[in-house]
Amino acid sequence: xxxxxxxxxxxxxxxxxxxxxRARRRSGRxxxxxxxAAVVVGIAFAFLAIRTxxxxxxxxxxxxxxxxxxxxxxxxxxxxxxxxxxxxxGDVLMVFFGYANCPDVCPTTMATAAQAMDSLSAEDxxxxxxxxxxxxxxxxxxxxxxxxxxxxxxxxxxATGPVEAIDSAASQYGIFYQLGEGEDYxxxxxxxxxxxxxxxxxxxxxxxxxxxxxxxxxxxxxxx
Amino acid sequence: xxxVIILAAMAFAIFEPIQVLPRMRLAPGFALTDQSGEPFSSxxxxxxxxxxxxxxxxxxxxxxxxSDTMRDVQRRVEAEVDMxxxxxALVTVALDPTDSEALAVAAAEAGADGQTWRWVGSDDEAAIxxxxxxxxxRFFETADDGSIRYDPSFVLVDGNGVVRGDxxxxxxxxxxxxxxxxVAILAEEIRNATGATAVAYEAAHLFLCYP
Numbered sequence: 001x002x003x004x005x006x007x008x009x010x011x012x013x014x015x016x017x018x019x020x021x022r023a024r025r026r027s028g029r030x031x032x033x034x035x036x037a038a039v040v041v042g043i044a045f046a047f048l049a050i051r052t053x054x055x056x057x058x059x060x061x062x063x064x065x066x067x068x069x070x071x072x073x074x075x076x077x078x079x080x081x082x083x084x085x086x087x088x089x090g091d092v093l094m095v096f097f098g099y100a101n102c103p104d105v106c107p108t109t110m111a112t113a114a115q116a117m118d119s120l121s122a123e124d125x126x127x128x129x130x131x132x133x134x135x136x137x138x139x140x141x142x143x144x145x146x147x148x149x150x151x152x153x154x155x156x157x158x159a160t161g162p163v164e165a166i167d168s169a170a171s172q173y174g175i176f177y178q179l180g181e182g183e184d185y186x187x188x189x190x191x192x193x194x195x196x197x198x199x200x201x202x203x204x205x206x207x208x209x210x211x212x213x214x215x216x217x218x219x220x221x222x223x224x
Numbered sequence: 225x226x227x228v229i230i231l232a233a234m235a236f237a238i239f240e241p242i243q244v245l246p247r248m249r250l251a252p253g254f255a256l257t258d259q260s261g262e263p264f265s266s267x268x269x270x271x272x273x274x275x276x277x278x279x280x281x282x283x284x285x286x287x288x289x290x291s292d293t294m295r296d297v298q299r300r301v302e303a304e305v306d307m308x309x310x311x312x313a314l315v316t317v318a319l320d321p322t323d324s325e326a327l328a329v330a331a332a333e334a335g336a337d338g339q340t341w342r343w344v345g346s347d348d349e350a351a352i353x354x355x356x357x358x359x360x361x362r363f364f365e366t367a368d369d370g371s372i373r374y375d376p377s378f379v380l381v382d383g384n385g386v387v388r389g390d391x392x393x394x395x396x397x398x399x400x401x402x403x404x405x406x407v408a409i410l411a412e413e414i415r416n417a418t419g420a421t422a423v424a425y426e427a428a429h430l431f432l433c434y435p
Contacts, residue, residue: 057426061384064246064429171354174250174385176265190253190267192385205250205384 056221059214060195060206069095069194069202070172074165075133078146083131083159085200091127092222093196097175097189099136100148100158105191105208106132110152113193115212116219117153124223125155127198133169134160135177135189174205197222242428243435245388245410251276251381252359256317256344256351259331261324264315264344271383272311273410275403278362280320280372281330281345289398290316290376291334296400297407298341305408308415310383312407317356318345319364319372362392380406383414409435 068085072095075083085093094113098106113130120128132149134140137160140148145158160166170177177189195204195218204218251266258264277294279287294314301312316336318327322345331343346352356362364374376398380389389406391399417425 057422061386062247062429063249063386065248067249168354168358171252171254171359172250173253174266175253176255176267177253178255178265188267190270190385202250205386207384 056217058204058218058221059210060193060204060218062204063202066199066201068200069196070169072131072133072159072165072169075159075161075169076142077157077159078142080142085196088129088131088196089200090198091129092198092219094128094130094219095173095194095196096130096132097135097170097173097177098132098191099134099187099189100140100144101136101186103186107152109191109193109208110149110156112210112212112215113156114152116215117155119212119216120219124220127223128155128219130156132156132158133166134158135166135170135175136179136187137161137163137166173202195219195222198224242424243409243433244413244425244428245380245406246432246434247382247429248387248390251379251385251387252355253385254351254355254359256346256355257324257327258342258344259324259327259336259338264342266385269313269315269381270385272313273307273383273407273414274313274315274381275407276315276317276360276379276381278317278319278356278360278364278374278377279330280374281318281322281326281343282320283330283333284371286374286376287330287334290378293376293378293398293400293403294341295335297403300400300404301407302340305404305411306415307411310411310414312340312411314341316341316343317352317360318343319352319356319374321345321347321349321352323347361390378403380410382410406435 071085072083077083096109098109110132117125117128130149130153132145134145140158140160142158142160145160149156149158173194174192175190177187180186180188191208193206193210194202195206197203203222206215206218253266255263255265275294275297277290279290283291294316298314305312316334318330327343327345331338334343336343356364360379362374362377364372366372375392377392378389379387380403382388388410391403413425
C-alpha cells in the first residue's frame, strides 16, 4: 500500500532554502500583513463613519412626535410677566421642577446644567436657557427664585404661580410632587430635567443622574 | 463607504430587523391612592412597565370588558413574556371620585390582586380629571343620572414614564394578544438596548420600525 504523499508539494520546512523561495515567503507574509492592515483600516473607517453619520445617542429619553410642549399657563417670572413658551422658540429650553430650599437634587441638577452651559460653544450657550418651576410656591417667591436660579447661570430663571397652575403644569410634564410636613418641610418631587427643542416640541427627558458632558452633547445636537 | 451606510439604512428600514414601540409622549405625573389605602403615584410606577386602563368602581359593562382584557394580558405576560430584570404591572384608574374601600371592592370583583394589578383613585375630582383627562388624554363625562360615560382604552407606559402604546378605540383596545405582544416588544428593547446594541435600537426608532 502506498501513500499519496509523494504527489504533495514538500512541506514548508522542507522547501529548499534558495533565494527565489525566500522571496516567495517574504511576499506571502507581506500579502497577509496587507490584508490585516486593510481590515484594521476598514474597521476604523467604518467606526468613524458611523460615529460621524450615524444617529446621535442621546443620554436622555427622546420623545417622538411633533406635539408642542404643554403650555406653562398661569405661571409668572420674577418681573411679573407670564411664562410664554413662544418666547423661547429657536432656543433649547430646559425645564426643571424644583424648589429653592431643596437640600440635594435641585442644586445638584442646577449645577450640572450650569457646567453643561460652560461646555457649550458661545453660540449654543446663547441659545440655551433653563426655567425652574417651583413646586413650593408658598416659600418660593418669583424674586427669590430668580436669585436662586441666576446664581447658577445668568441664562437660568424661575417661575411660580398658583397651586392649580403648578399642579396642571407638573402633571403634564410627568412630574409628581408632594409637600412634606413640619415647619422646615421638604418636597418630594420627580427630578427629571426636560428639554424643549428650538421648534417648541418637548423632545427629551434627562434622568437626574445625567452628566454635564452628556447634557451638553444632547443640547448641541438639539440645536443642530 | 457612504453608499454602504445608505444601503444598510435602506435595508434596515425595509426589513425592520428590530421592532420598537414609539416614544409617544410623557405620561402624567399624579398622586392617587390604591385599593389598600397606600399612596400610588407616577413615581411609584417609575421603573416598571405599566398598562393603565380606566373604569368606574360601580363596575358596568365597559368596566367588565376592560377587566377581562386586563386579566387576559396579565395571564399572557406572566406565561409568555421575558421581562428580564424589569417588572410589569397593571393599573385601573377609577374615573369616579372614590375611597380605598370602594376601590378594594371593585378590585376584588375584577380579580386585581393588589400587587401586579391595582385599582387606584382619588376622592378629589380635580385630581382625577387632571390625571385622566389632561394627563392620559382620555375623555369621560358624567351623565345626568350620575353615571360616567367613557370608552374602553389602555395606555402602555415604560419605566421612564413615557407613553409607548395608546389604544383607544373599542376595536383596537380590547385585544389582549396585541397588548401582551407590545409588552413583549418593549421588554425586549429594555433587555437588549444596552452598549453597542443601543445604536441598532435607536436606528429602529429613527426608521419607525413599529409593529
